Amino acid sequence: MINSNNFILMGAMNTKNLQVSPFSLVLAASLVLVAVLISQWQKLGLTKDLLVAAIRAVIQLTIVGFILKYIFRINNAWLTGLMILFIIFNAAYNAHKRAAGIPKSFPISLIAIFTATILSLVILVVTGAVKFIPSQTIPITGMIAGQAMVADGLAYRSLNSSFHDRREQVLEKLALGANVKQASEGIIRDSIKNGMAPSIDSVKTMGIVNLPGMMSGLMFAGVDPLQAVEYQIMTVFMILATTSLSAFIAVYLAYKQFYNDRDQLVRD
Amino acid sequence: MGTILQLDHVSYTADKSQILSDISFSVAEQEYLTISGPSGSGKSTLLRVISSLITQTSGTVNFKGKSSLDYDPTEYRRHVSYCFQQPQLFGNTVKDNLTFPFEIRNQPFDQKKATDSLQYVGLSAGDLDKNINALSGGEKQRVALIRNVLFPPDILLADEVTAGLDDTSKEIVHKLLKHLNQDRKMTLISVTHDDSEIRDAAKLYNIVAGKLEVPTNDQQQ
Ligand SMILES: Nc1ncnc2c1ncn2[C@@H]1O[C@H](COP(=O)(O)OP(=O)(O)OP(=O)(O)O)[C@@H](O)[C@H]1O
Numbered sequence: 001m002i003n004s005n006n007f008i009l010m011g012a013m014n015t016k017n018l019q020v021s022p023f024s025l026v027l028a029a030s031l032v033l034v035a036v037l038i039s040q041w042q043k044l045g046l047t048k049d050l051l052v053a054a055i056r057a058v059i060q061l062t063i064v065g066f067i068l069k070y071i072f073r074i075n076n077a078w079l080t081g082l083m084i085l086f087i088i089f090n091a092a093y094n095a096h097k098r099a100a101g102i103p104k105s106f107p108i109s110l111i112a113i114f115t116a117t118i119l120s121l122v123i124l125v126v127t128g129a130v131k132f133i134p135s136q137t138i139p140i141t142g143m144i145a146g147q148a149m150v151a152d153g154l155a156y157r158s159l160n161s162s163f164h165d166r167r168e169q170v171l172e173k174l175a176l177g178a179n180v181k182q183a184s185e186g187i188i189r190d191s192i193k194n195g196m197a198p199s200i201d202s203v204k205t206m207g208i209v210n211l212p213g214m215m216s217g218l219m220f221a222g223v224d225p226l227q228a229v230e231y232q233i234m235t236v237f238m239i240l241a242t243t244s245l246s247a248f249i250a251v252y253l254a255y256k257q258f259y260n261d262r263d264q265l266v267r268d
Numbered sequence: 269m270g271t272i273l274q275l276d277h278v279s280y281t282a283d284k285s286q287i288l289s290d291i292s293f294s295v296a297e298q299e300y301l302t303i304s305g306p307s308g309s310g311k312s313t314l315l316r317v318i319s320s321l322i323t324q325t326s327g328t329v330n331f332k333g334k335s336s337l338d339y340d341p342t343e344y345r346r347h348v349s350y351c352f353q354q355p356q357l358f359g360n361t362v363k364d365n366l367t368f369p370f371e372i373r374n375q376p377f378d379q380k381k382a383t384d385s386l387q388y389v390g391l392s393a394g395d396l397d398k399n400i401n402a403l404s405g406g407e408k409q410r411v412a413l414i415r416n417v418l419f420p421p422d423i424l425l426a427d428e429v430t431a432g433l434d435d436t437s438k439e440i441v442h443k444l445l446k447h448l449n450q451d452r453k454m455t456l457i458s459v460t461h462d463d464s465e466i467r468d469a470a471k472l473y474n475i476v477a478g479k480l481e482v483p484t485n486d487q488q489q
């Protein structure tokens with residue numbers, strides 16, 4: 001059983017093992033130089049991108065660090081809720097950007113990611129697996145919403161390409177008297193599948209090929225591997241539920257955007 | 269016999285190019301109208317407008333005295349059924365295609381109805397489980413047509429359904445269209461380039477560069 005008292009994701013963790021001095025960080029920055037050298041040597045033209053990415057990461061993470069430190073310290077339910085909404089909002093915005101012009105993709109992503117994330121979160125909190133304190137709910141929300149975002153983005157891409165590739169077939173189904181749902185059935189199914197596939201794949205190889213981030217993080221912080229595994233198993237369940245629900249909602253709301261009010265195919 | 273379909277000043281513009289210009293004509297119940305014209309003149313576009321797969325930019329299409337836009341689109345297309353130029357078959361087998369009209373109406377598949385239709389067009393019950401890739405072009409076209417008429421529409425829009433077919437398939441398809449028109453009282457609008465079909469046409473219209481040309485009698489000879 002998962003003992004929530006021991007759930008030390010980011011809060012009061014045993015920091016004795018974790019001491020990165022600013023000096024060692026500067027040394028670690030030289031690792032970026034390796035990437036830059038490869039880029040220069042192989043004429044990849046990525047030098048500027050690499051440097052910008054590294055600098056952005058440092059700035060963004062530092063800001064996030066300070067914000068989270070503040071939120072964790074004042075431990076206020078409203079502020080935590082607001083932060084959760086902010087994460088969901090960001091995830092929805094990013095999913096929307098991957099929708100390549102599907103109308104209403106932002107509100108659709110918002111509904112899909114909000115529903116899936118909040119449902120998972122509620123279940124985790126109600127069952128006691130996670131406590132409603134910022135140091136637990138915020139990282140968990142980030143993980144769930146991030147997975148939902150990736151799933152929705154892939155589902156949108158699949159919708160776009162399928163409606164393009166199978167345009168003739170969809171039109172013929174409409175001509176035979178199928179309604180928009182019947183004409184899109186195969187596309188809907190494939191798009192939900194494509195949204196979920198990567199998370200199922202990653203779950204399948206979990207522990208064999210990759211040590212998942214959360215588990216690695218916990219072990220890094222000195223948590224017993226078996227306990228880290230318990231949390232990881234919880235994460236697996238959460239990811240499966242969230243990606244499927246989010247992709248399902250996103251696809252069912254988005255496929256209709258390919259039609260107009262006369263049930264005619266308008267996008268290809 | 270009453271008018272089942274009436275087009276008034278129908279035009280269609282896509283991407284600023286006018287594809288159909290001011291087309292008006294009416295079709296009587298159980299009429300067999302043949303439409304011909306050069307490639308790219310807008311024949312398929314006209315059938316798409318009539319079947320409400322696209323909406324005309326201006327003008328009206330009246331079906332049974334009511335604008336096509338006032339019908340539920342799905343219901344309308346079951347009455348005004350468009351068989352595509354070079355139709356694609358769905359799924360894997362012939363059966364997948366013939367079950368489709370039943371599925372969308374939430375009705376159980378009527379095997380006998382399907383095999384009767386197959387036999388009528390020179391295929392057999394055994395062909396139901398045949399893979400669609402194992403069919404010849406002519407066989408595919410016949411299966412596609414059956415899909416449209418398993419639940420008989422009021423109007424069948426046949427878009428070059430005999431183009432590129434061998435003589436046997438062509439004859440079978442012609443026989444089916446005639447049967448639907450005469451015995452099943454279906455109104456037919458058939459787009460074709462086929463000489464014999466044009467020669468035998470009871471009524472022939474030409475579409476040239478998006479305009480309707482009603483030929484004089486001596487042109488029709
Ligand atoms: N959605 C569209 N956007 C822009 N142009 C289109 C569109 N649909 C059709 N067209 C153009 O309209 C013209 C008429 O096309 P249509 O398919 O109706 O011709 P057709 O008479 O059926 O030709 P064919 O005998 O070769 O089948 C063509 O020039 C075609 O490129």
Ligand SMILES: [Mg+2]
Pocket residue numbers: 311312313353427
């Ligand atoms: Mg055509």
